[in-house]
Amino acid sequence: MRGAILYGPRDVRFEERPDPKIIEPTDAILKLSATCVCGSDLWPYRGIDAPAYPTPMGHEYCGIVEEVGSAVRNIKPGQFVVGSFFASDNTCPICQAGYQSRCVDARLMGAEGAQAPWLRVPLADGTLVATPDIPSDDLIPSLLATSDVFGTGWFAADAADVQPGKTVVVVGDGAVGLCGVIAARQMGAERIIMMSHHETRQKLALEFGATDIVTERGDKGVARIKDMTDGLGAHSVIEAVGTQEAMMQSIRSTRPGGHIGFVGVSHGVQLPGEELFFAEVHLLGGPAPVRRYLPELIDLVWKRQVNPGKVFDLTLPLDQVAEAYRAMDERRAIKALLRP
Numbered sequence: 197m198r199g200a201i202l203y204g205p206r207d208v209r210f211e212e213r214p215d216p217k218i219i220e221p222t223d224a225i226l227k228l229s230a231t232c233v234c235g236s237d238l239w240p241y242r243g244i245d246a247p248a249y250p251t252p253m254g255h256e257y258c259g260i261v262e263e264v265g266s267a268v269r270n271i272k273p274g275q276f277v278v279g280s281f282f283a284s285d286n287t288c289p290i291c292q293a294g295y296q297s298r299c300v301d302a303r304l305m306g307a308e309g310a311q312a313p314w315l316r317v318p319l320a321d322g323t324l325v326a327t328p329d330i331p332s333d334d335l336i337p338s339l340l341a342t343s344d345v346f347g348t349g350w351f352a353a354d355a356a357d358v359q360p361g362k363t364v365v366v367v368g369d370g371a372v373g374l375c376g377v378i379a380a381r382q383m384g385a386e387r388i389i390m391m392s393h394h395e396t397r398q399k400l401a402l403e404f405g406a407t408d409i410v411t412e413r414g415d416k417g418v419a420r421i422k423d424m425t426d427g428l429g430a431h432s433v434i435e436a437v438g439t440q441e442a443m444m445q446s447i448r449s450t451r452p453g454g455h456i457g458f459v460g461v462s463h464g465v466q467l468p469g470e471e472l473f474f475a476e477v478h479l480l481g482g483p484a485p486v487r488r489y490l491p492e493l494i495d496l497v498w499k500r501q502v503n504p505g506k507v508f509d510l511t512l513p514l515d516q517v518a519e520a521y522r523a524m525d526e527r528r529a530i531k532a533l534l535r536p
């Protein structure tokens with residue numbers, strides 16, 4: 197088969213790769229219906245966190261089960277399935293507590309390279325969730341979104357303890373922040389303030405349920421949030437960027453006793469202890485345990501109560517994967533969907 201391989205900074209090629217096959221008896225092989233480029237793929241693409249090149253790319257996926265290993269019990273060939281960017285056994289104490297992304301046997305799906313027509317999924321029974329039936333084509337983008345961005349946005353809102361009637365701030369107007377708006381709306385937040393200075397993303401945020409847009413950043417952005425919340429700050433803040441500026445903006449926008457869900461992959465963030473001490477906020481973040489939420493999120497998509505697939509504002513055939521990276525790198529696209 198041919199799939200995406202990153203050869204170096206800004207050098208993605210669509211090239212011959214070995215066909216995936218069953219290696220462990222707990223594996224499944226999927227024929228992918230769709231895959232995509234993640235905001236986090238842009239870090240190695242830009243030469244930050246440089247991996248050992250060349251490396252296969254991609255960790256978001258959904259599709260039809262083609263084959264399963266001899267120890268797979270619940271997942272069957274012919275099912276349409278979605279899985280997270282971490283494979284997990286879903287049985288260890290960490291999984292049972294709902295933190296499948298830190299499963300004692302977690303496997304990073306990026307290593308399998310999901311930007312390809314076929315994919316090996318380890319720990320298939322623990323990782324994959326089947327849809328009630330084969331989905332109609334228009335549901336595929338939203339089902340794909342549950343694999344990472346919607347699941348991550350949902351975790352961020354849950355970690356930020358979003359509650360009915362409360363005020364939520366979203367820092368980061370990428371696909372995850374936008375999905376965080378959907379989650380906050382579903383969880384009953386009264387006021388959802390999206391911090392964004394990008395017109396297309398503001399529009400989508402409003403469509404997803406944001407009630408206010410703040411275009412200022414840094415200290416000015418924090419001052420605006422304080423103005424809007426009687427000087428107190430928000431009850432809940434979703435941080436979906438991963439930079440020092442975004443993290444401090446999030447902490448300073450949260451009222452004492454409030455909660456921050458931080459899901460932007462941390463890059464060089466250092467928290468000042470004394471400010472953190474007196475901020476008196478709850479902090480929970482990390483790689484989202486998407487597997488915990490998959491059944492609920494698939495159900496919401498299946499019943500057409502949410503449409504997170506709208507974050508895909510560019511769809512390309514898989515062989516144009518290099519253009520998908522360029523479009524996201526240059527912020528011409530929020531998120532690019534790839535059709536094998």
Ligand SMILES: [Zn+2]
Nearest residue numbers: 286288291299
């Ligand atoms: Zn586990």
